[in-house]
Amino acid sequence: MNMCSSSRCYQDFLAPRREELSNFMWASRQINPQIAYKQPTRPSPQYHKDQVLKSPKIQELLSELSQRQNVSKDVLEAQIKNILDEIGYNKKLKVIRWIGLVLVKICNKVCSGIYINEDAIVQLKSRMGNCPVIFVPSHRSYADFILMSLMCFTEDLAIPAIAAGMDFHGMWGMGTMLRDTGAFFMRRSYNDDSLYWTTFKQYIYQIVTKGELPVEFFVEGTRSRSNKSLAPKYGLILMILKAFFLSQVPDILFVPINISYDRILEEKLFAFELLGIPKPKETTSGFFKSLSIVKEKYGAIYFDIAKPISAKEFFGPVLDRSVHNLRPLHQQEITEEEKKLVPKLAHEIVYRQQKHCVITTFNLLAIVLHNNLIKGKDLLNVEEIIEEIVWLKGIVEALGGFVCIDNVQKNVLDALEVHQNIVTLTSDGKVTLVSNEIVLDKANITKLKGHELSEKTITLSVPFMMLQIYINPVLHYFVDVAVLVLILKNHERAALDELFGHYRFLRALLSQEFITFNAREKMEFDAALDRGINLKLIATDEELYKLGENKKLEETVSNCIDCFIFTYSVVCSVLLQNASRVIAETTILARVQAEVETMISEEKGFIHPYSLSLDTISNCLSILASQKVLTRSRNKNSIFYEIDAAQVLSVRSRLEQYGGPRQVLEGRVDSIQLHLKNKL
Known part of the structure; x- marks a missing residue:
């Protein structure tokens, strides 16, 4: 089945499987997948581990640690072998075939289709073979990397070596199965363990320079519970680029991929996590319980593969790789100048993921x-x-x-x-939200990450949180025009420079919420202004800008970002109440939630339950720290903030120009809460 429009065309790669009497012949077919980077001899998973151990980098580290710690080199070498066994991927075709067969059965049961832009696959294959290829999918569900492997198996692409978190490693049976299908495991933190850290970096260097498989990792680092793009992490992309910066590979192709879901597997879990109720630990028994999903429908899934980004073309003449010719290769590290180039690439990957989002x-x-x-x-x-x-x-x-x-x-x-x-x-026959009474067990309550919300508040909030999860993917299309509307609603008329000044402040403040990159700021502003004028959201009056006549759209885009502005205002108010001392992040999270819950319970107007989202509160703290409004520090496993009251007050005062908490309250009719109670 095809799904086409004037701009994009998708094919359902499950369709042929539905027409077969048995999928066994498909799963057991002879395959000759397109590999990423042709090598003189085909490297095995064990070969990579052996080469890491033999590398001058690791051997030099062993000699240094042996002398410094007065420990036998053999003992340290055994530790590295254990680390490599913990990290390294495996590849068992028999396991891949059986998992492919099971996945197709499950997907045929729960999905209406898995769609992919086949033209992009053809173009990608034509560019593979001459340099490392890195798949960089968006990360909205645990299903992402499983479905990525199914897509590669179906499309005759080599199944990638996949960076996976250690939470999967400890799952009995599951860890082994994932490793056998190409997963390699990385710890979330290294705690100054130089042996582990150096071994892991050398392993990445090995599979990039001498591996034939694509490498897959999530540039966002973790699943997005909010279903919005997260700010990219730079650690793994830096390790991958080292091979290119040191001229050990001719180029690296980064392939941004957006995976969009009609319905996300973990939607309810995410709603609870956003409220501060933690996810259960991953266990094998939990995995098998989750197989009950086969009784439900999850609609369609969309893979949209963006145009690959060539590192060679992207960095171009800016990059001077000759600086690495002065010392032995194994003693070379990425320079500070090279590190400064990486954020632009990471943000470009996220930007392309967003632009290839499929709105359902x-x-x-x-x-x-x-x-x-x-x-x-x-x-x-x-x-x-x-x-x-x-x-x-x-x-x-x-x-x-x-x-x-x-x-x-x-x-x-x-x-x-x-x-x-x-x-x-x-x-x-009217459409409304489902609301079920929610009762938390005591185990959940003891592990709360924020304020202990009442069951009444949670019951009200969960349907709104789940609904917002599906609104969020659209917001990166709305946010720039919504910001302009927000400014003009509170500043009737503005000259171009004044409008851009307000825009810069708000977009910078919301840059963790709706990912943006400074280099694109003026371009995005100009595009938003043009689109706002074309949609009659914005009008011009001589050389001034004002709100246009499209009041319906004005209300729609405003409704989509009001709760974020509201939450940021509440965060500033809570910080000012605690401005005399250093305060733990967990305390701030709890106090902001408590403040919002109080406002909700007062029923003086509608307070959006998404304002309770720990994700939004954390984003606000993160951006205030990056702007030096707060000073962030870490003590053991806890994060603390020192508050600059004058700067927080300045941010709050500016926010109030666009409708702070009190204005939001006053702008809502009192009947809304009653309306919701009746409908929910």
Whole structure:
């Protein structure tokens, strides 16, 4: 089955599997996959470990540690072998085939299709073979790396060596199975363990320079619980680039991939985690319990493979690799100048992931329902929802997004069925949120990461958190025009320079929330202004800018970012209440949640439950620290902030220009809370 529009075309790679009498022949077929980087002889997983151990880098470290610690070199070498056994991937084709067979059975049961832009696969294959290839998918679910391997197996691409966290390593049976399909394991922290740290870096260097497989890692570092892009991490990408900076490979191709889900496997778990209720530990028994998903529907999954980024082309003449010719190769490290080049590449990868996001019917349905609920208006029936989605689809496409809708009525009915755990039809055919009373067990309460929210608050919040998870992927298309609307709502008219000044402040403040990179700032501002004018959100009056006539869209985009501005204002207020001392991050998180919960319980107006999100509060603290408003420090496993009261007050004062907490409260009608109670 194909799904095409004027701009993109996808094929369902599950479709041929559904037509087969048995998938066994497909899983056991002879395969000759396209490898990433041709080597003189095919390296085995054990070969890589042996080469790391023999490398001058490791041998020199062994001699140094042996002398310094007065420990036999053989003892240290045994430790490195153990570390390599912990890290190293394996490759067993028989295991890969059986897992491929099982995955196809499960996916056929729960998915309506897994779609991929096949043209991009053809183009990618034509560029593979001459240099290392790095797959960099977005990370929204544990299913990402499993589905990536299934996609590669189906498309005859070599299954990559995949960077996986140690939480999987300890799962009985699962760790071994994942290793046998190409996973290599990395610790989250190294605690100044130079032996582990150097061994791991050398292992990455080995599989990049001498490996034939693609390497796969998540540049965001962890799953995004909010379903928004996270700020990229630089550690692993630096290790990978070392081979290029040291001229040991001719080039490196980074392949950004966006994986979009109709329904995310962990959606309810994420809603709880955002409220501070921690995820359960990964266990094998937990994994088998999760297989109960086969009783539910998860809709479609979309793989959109972006144009690969060549490191050679990206860095171009800026890079001077001759500096590495002065000393022996194994003594070379990445220079400070080279490190400064990496953030731009990391952000470009995230940027391309975002631009290749597939917006689904439910993403738009979530926005429509969200707008209706927080405005306190009458609920919409299916026909009215469809009308709103058609309108919203045109808006998202005008803002540069891709919406995958081919038959809007069927797609809406399918979305309502897939997401019946979040949305439901009332007895009179209106669409609203599902609300179930939530009771926490004592084990969960003792592990809370924030304030101990009441069960009443959690019951109200969870449906909104789950709904917001599906709104969030659309927000990077809305945020720039929404910021301009927010400014002009509170500053009636503004000259271009004044408007850009306000925009810079707000986008910098929200840069962890909605990932942006300073180098793109002016370009994104200009594009947002043009789009705002074209959509009649913004009008010009002589050389001044003001709000346009499109009040419906103005309200929609404002509703999408109001809760973030509100939360940031509350964070500043809480910080000012504690401005005289250094305070633990966990304390701030709890106090902000407590403050928001109090406002919700006062029922003086609608406070969006997403303002309780620890993700948003943490993003605010992180950006304030990067702007030197807070001074961040770490003591053992805890993070602390020293508060500069004058600077926090300045940020809060500026935020109040755009509608701080009190203005948000006053701007909402008192009937909204009652409306929600009745509907939920």
